[in-house]
Amino acid sequence: LLLYGLERIAHPEDGVLPTVLLVVAGIVIGWLAVRHLRGAPHPLLDLSSFKVLTFAISTLAAGTIFRVAINATPFLLPLLFQVGFGLSSVDAGLMILAYFLGNLGMKTVTTPTLRRFGFRSVLVVNGLIASAAIMACAAISPQTPQALVVALMLIAGLSRSMQFTALNTLAFADIDAAQRSSAATLSSMLQQVAMLFGVAVAAAILNLSQIARDRPALDLVDFRVAFLAIGAIGLVAALRFLVLPPGAGAEVSGHSPGN
Helix, strand or coil: CHHHHHHHCCCHHHCHHHHHHHHHHHHHHHHHHHHHHHHCCCCCCCHHHHHCHHHHHHHHCHHHHHHHHHHHHHHHHHHHHHHHCCCCHHHHHHHHHHHHHHHHHCHHHHHHHHHHHHHHHHHHHHHHHHHHHHHHCCCCCCCCCHHHHHHHHHHHHHHHHHHHHHHHHHHCCCCCHHHHHHHHHHHHHHHHHHHHHHHHHHHHHHHHHHHHHCCCCCCHHHHHHHHHHHHHHHHHHHHHHHHCCCCCCHHHHCCCCCC
16 A cells, blocks of 8 residues: 555646555554564564664665665656657667666675775765765756766766665674564565655656646756755765664674774
């Protein structure tokens, strides 16, 4: 119910009331489920994983908020290039290709980076870079040199990939074997919520900006507002990772805080 309700936010023409009812029903049933799972002697899902700081931060708190920001970006970029820049679907796809090449290019670098600097430093600094890259998308236009746009797509993709990998790795760094099954289910569920919520938030910001301007169609300025707002969400989440201790997840990353 919650996921379907969030997905409907991106389609305001379907009506507001059904969307609100779905979201409210999902929240109420979710609250009842959490209440039951916390009180049952042998619950289907063990919520004790959320008492583990690294799991809670990377999965439920800052991690979910940051995933909202970086999951909104692949939704906004094709629209920016096609609607805002007037590019064809093929040309827009080539631009997006640079973004996902950045995702692939960071995989081999993430492990040694985590070993050298640790999870907290990587999540904060790389999170700030990723958020800045999202906000920088508000500054590009059809007149921006293509090389600069491609470079920005690569940086956004590289930082997105590192943040995803660091979050997913840290989530299970301190989880006991008995908690692992429930933790994996909870992590997967929250990632799906963050993905849909990212699209829903981005679509809502675009619609609100268009309504505020009283225009019949989206324009480049609407995308600029959306990228700035989404980037700001990422900045807040990145700074939230400062609550992690310097040695968080050290057994997994191999980082020694004293070095």
